[in-house]
Amino acid sequence: MPVISQKGINMPESPIRKLVPYAEAANKQGKNVYYLNIGQPDIKTPQVALDAIKNQNIETIAYSRSEGAESYRMKIAEYYKRNDINVSHNDIIVTTGGSEALLFAFGSIMDKGDEIIIPEPFYANYNGFSIASGVNVVPVISKIEDNFALPPIEEFEKLITPKTKAILICNPGNPTGYLYSKEEIKQLAAIVKKHDLFLIADEVYREFVYDGIEHYSILQEPGLEDHAIVIDSVSKRYSMCGARIGYLVSKNTEFITTGLKFAQARLSPPTLAQIASEAALDTPQSYFDDVKEEYVKRRNILINALEKIEGVKVAKPNGAFYCIAELPVKNADHFAKWLLESFDYNNDTVMVAPAAGFYSTSGVGLNQIRIAYVLNEDSLIKAVKILEEALKVYKD
Structure with missing residues (x-):
């Protein structure tokens, strides 16, 4: 059998995209998934x-x-x-x-x-x-x-x-x-x-x-x-x-x-x-002013809600539209899969990106997730509530 390159074997899976099959399976089960894993803004293209x-x-x-x-x-x-x-x-x-x-x-x-x-x-x-x-x-x-x-x-x-x-x-x-x-x-x-x-x-x-x-x-x-x-x-x-x-x-x-x-x-x-x-490039400055204002609102809602969850630690971002949250779990990769496979709150669940994939040092960031605040305010509030309820019942 032909041999795959060592480079190909060493190529890491994307922590952002590797859980997509689990999210698709959750959708087929009738669950509504809030996607916090990927930086795909819901803002309209100019x-x-x-x-x-x-x-x-x-x-x-x-x-x-x-x-x-x-x-x-x-x-x-x-x-x-x-x-x-x-x-x-x-x-x-x-x-x-x-x-x-x-x-x-x-x-x-x-x-x-x-x-x-x-x-x-x-x-x-x-x-x-x-x-x-x-x-x-x-x-x-x-x-x-x-x-x-x-x-x-x-x-x-x-x-x-x-x-x-x-x-x-x-x-x-x-x-x-x-x-x-x-x-x-x-x-x-x-x-x-x-x-x-x-x-x-x-x-x-x-x-x-x-x-x-x-x-x-x-x-x-x-x-x-x-x-x-x-x-x-x-x-x-x-x-x-x-x-x-x-x-x-x-x-x-x-x-x-x-x-x-x-x-x-x-x-x-x-x-x-x-x-x-x-x-x-002809987009007026007002477009960016409105977008920035929207992201600041979303950031503040997200950070404030996460800080209220027992055992969660979060860093406050000053730019982009992501944050890293440290969870009271041992393995965020397992937790992220469990959210999609085995958990729902009022038939809703969330998709997050395990943060270990954002490090090259082995064993670091295992209990962290990246959250992209690219959803509207109501969806962010619901998504964080799902995380809060999930952490109450999740067992490592």
Whole structure:
């Protein structure tokens, strides 16, 4: 029998999606499932993006340039300039989602056996991208007791070896919602310059920061031009997850030239989705103001309700739309399956993402879950009530 690759065997399951068959089975049993596991907003996609597709009269859906349509990249550059980030359209490569942007970045700066330092918990797919690229993740653990703040910079220094090529952060963070301060970005900038490393920032949630705090991009930090690589995406910003459009942004011309070779190998990003994404850049600021206000309401409702449950510990997010909750259970993976297979409250149950999959350190986060507050307020209240009732009867 032909043999599967070791890389394929080592590829982790998604903690976000692996429980889908259990949720489908629960639905077939007649249960109503509240989906708290995945960052799929229920916010409407901007009408200007939908109209751009609806009103197209093109007769051939052709390839675009490998780096993305020039008109689109020029509008992206204008968007960044409005956010005090000075880049040119030549500093941008449009990708098939933020996922492809990360894969291109890994492939452009690291070889097999190289190392990347990432504060954990982190976006679960960083593990998968690292395995696919033959790269080793070196984690720095941030803790729920510290609200998942950046670990002391000395902890990063201890881990740097000749194999270290980059530090990767998600800002604001998935799954924690943590927002890095300007001072923390400056600390990271100093260490990557000192050790001649890349600093990769996944900034796809930049638009969603709360409590009067401003987002500070690594592209705004002076002197970081050769080190900074930003991963971005339209998925969450415009509630266009299915468009699968992202982009790489960097002032490092050698990096962009290298990334373009990966882009050429896969031909081009989706043409119709680029048309919609280019139009989405005309979305008025009022759209984002309303969305932020909605997420702040949802966050406050969720955190307040979780804090009232006996034995539950939760970190308060300052950005994105996720939080990590620590539960009075031994194994959140088992608990999440049990919720779908064996429990309901008034014929309702919930689907959550076990947080161990957001760590690379074995045995960490076993009693934690990630919750995405992408449901309306009434649904969030009901979902947390289900969790509360479930924890009263669940036995490890």
